[in-house]
Amino acid sequence: MLPACARSISKKAANLKALGFLSTAKNNYATEVTYYLKPFRLHKLEQGPAQKTTLTKEDAINYYRQMHTIRRMETTAGNLYKEKIIRGFCHLYSGQEAVAVGIKAALRPYDAIITAYRAHGWTYLMGVDYLGVLAELTGRQSGCARGKGGSMHMYCENFYGGNGIVGAQVPLGVGVAFAQKYQGTDGVCVTLYGDGAANQGQVFEVYNMAKLWNLPCIFVCENNGYGMGTSADRASANTNYYTRGDYVSGIWVDGMDVLTVREAARYAVNHCASGKGPILLETATYRYSGHSMSDPGTSYRTRDEIQEVRQTRDPITSFKEKITSANLVTPEELKKMEAEIRGVVDEATKKAKADSEISMEELTADIYSNNLEGTIRNTTPFNPLEHSRIGQAVNQ
Amino acid sequence: MTVRDALNSALDEEMEKDDRVYILGEEVAQYDGAYKVTRGLWKKYGDKRVIDTPITEMGFAGIAVGSAMAGLRPVCEFMTFNFAMQAIDQVINSAAKTFYMSAGRVNVPIVFRGPNGAAAGVAAQHSQCFAAWYAHCPGLKVVSPYNSEDCKGLLKAAIRDPDPVVFLENELLYGVQYEMSDEALSKDFVLPIGKAHIARPGEHITLVAHSRAVEICLEAANELAGKGIEAEVINLRSIRPLDMDTINASIVKTNHLVTVEQGWPTCGVGAEILSRVMESETFYHLDQPAIRITGVDTPMPYTKSLEIAALPQPSDVIATVKKLLKAQ
Ligand SMILES: Cc1ncc(C[n+]2csc(CCOP(=O)(O)OP(=O)(O)O)c2C)c(N)n1
Ligand SMILES: [Mg+2]
Numbered sequence: 001m002l003p004a005c006a007r008s009i010s011k012k013a014a015n016l017k018a019l020g021f022l023s024t025a026k027n028n029y030a031t032e033v034t035y036y037l038k039p040f041r042l043h044k045l046e047q048g049p050a051q052k053t054t055l056t057k058e059d060a061i062n063y064y065r066q067m068h069t070i071r072r073m074e075t076t077a078g079n080l081y082k083e084k085i086i087r088g089f090c091h092l093y094s095g096q097e098a099v100a101v102g103i104k105a106a107l108r109p110y111d112a113i114i115t116a117y118r119a120h121g122w123t124y125l126m127g128v129d130y131l132g133v134l135a136e137l138t139g140r141q142s143g144c145a146r147g148k149g150g151s152m153h154m155y156c157e158n159f160y161g162g163n164g165i166v167g168a169q170v171p172l173g174v175g176v177a178f179a180q181k182y183q184g185t186d187g188v189c190v191t192l193y194g195d196g197a198a199n200q201g202q203v204f205e206v207y208n209m210a211k212l213w214n215l216p217c218i219f220v221c222e223n224n225g226y227g228m229g230t231s232a233d234r235a236s237a238n239t240n241y242y243t244r245g246d247y248v249s250g251i252w253v254d255g256m257d258v259l260t261v262r263e264a265a266r267y268a269v270n271h272c273a274s275g276k277g278p279i280l281l282e283t284a285t286y287r288y289s290g291h292s293m294s295d296p297g298t299s300y301r302t303r304d305e306i307q308e309v310r311q312t313r314d315p316i317t318s319f320k321e322k323i324t325s326a327n328l329v330t331p332e333e334l335k336k337m338e339a340e341i342r343g344v345v346d347e348a349t350k351k352a353k354a355d356s357e358i359s360m361e362e363l364t365a366d367i368y369s370n371n372l373e374g375t376i377r378n379t380t381p382f383n384p385l386e387h388s389r390i391g392q393a394v395n396q
Numbered sequence: 397m398t399v400r401d402a403l404n405s406a407l408d409e410e411m412e413k414d415d416r417v418y419i420l421g422e423e424v425a426q427y428d429g430a431y432k433v434t435r436g437l438w439k440k441y442g443d444k445r446v447i448d449t450p451i452t453e454m455g456f457a458g459i460a461v462g463s464a465m466a467g468l469r470p471v472c473e474f475m476t477f478n479f480a481m482q483a484i485d486q487v488i489n490s491a492a493k494t495f496y497m498s499a500g501r502v503n504v505p506i507v508f509r510g511p512n513g514a515a516a517g518v519a520a521q522h523s524q525c526f527a528a529w530y531a532h533c534p535g536l537k538v539v540s541p542y543n544s545e546d547c548k549g550l551l552k553a554a555i556r557d558p559d560p561v562v563f564l565e566n567e568l569l570y571g572v573q574y575e576m577s578d579e580a581l582s583k584d585f586v587l588p589i590g591k592a593h594i595a596r597p598g599e600h601i602t603l604v605a606h607s608r609a610v611e612i613c614l615e616a617a618n619e620l621a622g623k624g625i626e627a628e629v630i631n632l633r634s635i636r637p638l639d640m641d642t643i644n645a646s647i648v649k650t651n652h653l654v655t656v657e658q659g660w661p662t663c664g665v666g667a668e669i670l671s672r673v674m675e676s677e678t679f680y681h682l683d684q685p686a687i688r689i690t691g692v693d694t695p696m697p698y699t700k701s702l703e704i705a706a707l708p709q710p711s712d713v714i715a716t717v718k719k720l721l722k723a724q
Binding site for chain 1 (some may be wrong): 427432448450452455479517519521522576661687689690691693695697700701702712713715716
């Protein structure tokens with residue numbers, strides 16, 4: 001239990017802050033603060049999520065840690081790519097952290113997630129450790145997919161990937177939700193896709209079926225303004241993505257504010273879990289880096305635009321400001337945490353670089369959970385390869 | 397000239413020549429193409445003829461096919477052929493079959509093009525060869541060029557062709573420079589679809605390949621030449637039609653056949669060639685069974701060392717040739 005006075009002091013402080021008057025005494029540490037949230041926009045909903053929320057110190061620390069860790073890992077990934085240790089595609093999540101962290105905060109342990117190729121942050125949030133993510137990026141055996149999947153294909157319990165085909169994860173997410181309903185749990189599946197992916201035909205096909213069959217799917221359209229080099233308005237006749245499920249209720253959410261996202265996600269989980277069928281959240285966010293590491297990301301938008309978002313809407317800086325000015329957390333505490341995160345990420349990075357790749361025999365491991373082919377054909381017929389099983393198949 | 401520039405000049409020349417030709421696809425206009433193949437064309441031809449689409453392959457491929465039915469000459473770019481799977485119904489059920497279904501009335505002059513096959517470090521969903529998939533389908537023509545000259549001559553031929561052509565490029569070759577003959581630099585240069593090219597003559601063994609595998613064969617042939625083995629390397633250029641005349645003639649000369657491709661073995665391009673040889677009189681000219689060299693029969697791993705092992709290398713070709721010819 002929290003002392004009532006701390007609660008009331010902090011609430012007052014936050015309310016004042018929301019009005020722009022915050023002035024709390026330096027030593028007036030709060031354990032819980034109430035914040036007003038960024039306004040939502042509703043589609044086919046009478047009543048939206050609450051416009052204020054209470055944040056405990058513990059959660060504040062947790063969200064900050066998660067967002068900062070994702071940012072730190074992405075910065076590291078960017079560097080590893082430049083060092084040519086990460087190959088192929090590498091899509092960074094920097095700028096979008098509040099979406100994942102806010103949603104995760106609202107999930108119960110048995111809720112599921114599926115996303116596209118911008119998957120590193122989610123993989124970490126869903127329980128893979130630093131090394132599991134970073135070594136997957138470097139293609140080494142400690143990676144969560146043993147280095148076979150790489151940047152776009154990471155998985156863990158209740159996390160169905162990592163998909164490299166734009167839009168393809170959306171029907172899969174509805175399928176996961178279908179299974180949850182079928183199995184009689186009140187679990188939901190959060191299905192994430194971009195503003196670009198939002199135009200894919202299969203997305204509309206499954207809006208329909210999700211609604212028709214009342215499936216517990218939370219569609220989350222992460223609108224970061226661009227699909228590769230194409231701005232949202234050049235690709236979508238209707239850029240109000242939260243309305244595009246038509247008969248699926250939708251909420252527009254400021255995706256740069258982790259608390260606003262959390263509240264919207266709580267509402268959505270509740271909506272689905274109580275049997276009301278699917279719901280669609282559009283989270284307005286921004287990606288700082290190019291689309292992938294090979295895109296400088298400056299030919300279709302200005303450097304000023306990126307700078308402006310960094311300075312005025314950054315999800316981490318703004319959250320830091322919010323929790324320190326309300327005296328939930330001190331700047332010193334955060335600084336210490338940042339140093340710790342840097343330490344563990346650096347440590348994991350070293351390991352991910354030094355780690356070895358899986359052995360050659362694994363080239364033909366796990367093609368089938370039950371291989372009926374005998375040996376696997378090599379590049380020539382002269383030296384066939386053995387099929388082996390390594391992973392623990394989850395569906396027995 | 398790089399393969400990229402060769403493709404670009406083919407597009408440019410055909411757009412200049414025929415105003416029914418237009419390009420559509422993801423990032424083809426303002427971004428100059430994800431792999432910069434369409435660089436400069438939007439600036440030159442404008443919004444009407446170089447069109448950025450949303451990421452909606454099924455939809456825009458269908459629009460392209462419909463516009464071809466109604467008199468235009470679309471070049472439909474898939475950012476990569478991996479994404480063309482989203483649209484494969486329109487390619488096969490609409491583009492490939494309509495002429496037949498309409499009893500020779502509605503032909504579909506369209507080119508579907510983009511990078512195909514294994515790229516580097518992009519894992520299973522982004523690394524696979526679709527040559528055999530499309531070649532399976534009557535009504536389609538399937539081209540898989542190797543170098544700059546192939547790309548220019550065949551893309552121009554594909555755009556001019558009255559039927560749907562699937563044009564399979566290779567991302568890893570885009571930046572490679574190949575020599576262009578004076579003839580190939582001309583605006584009138586076209587290569588016939590359905591004719592293979594002998595990339596290197598030889599009399600001891602026939603190596604048949606397409607796309608990047610031609611390079612593998614040429615490298616292997618170079619090394620084999622140092623050991624007194626002269627391999628004939630056939631660059632298929634076209635997978636459908638398949639130029640069996642050139643292949644058969646070569647086998648009659650060499651009596652040995654090896655096919656090389658980066659795609660999977662099962663029902664693959666090599667499998668088709670071997671079957672056709674088996675069904676023909678050429679079979680009797682073989683001194684021993686023909687051999688396919690292919691990608692390993694597995695999805696592509698991201699792991700670097702495994703990715704290399706998953707694809708045929710010149711060393712595989714050399715070892716196979718030596719084994720067949722019982723050479724040291
Ligand atoms: C079916 C398909 N088409 C095209 C691509 C190439 N591609 C990868 S990501 C991307 C842009 C997607 O944009 P968006 O959905 O907004 O997601 P964001 O990258 O902004 O997170 C494109 C065109 C692909 N991977 N799959
Ligand atoms: Mg986007």
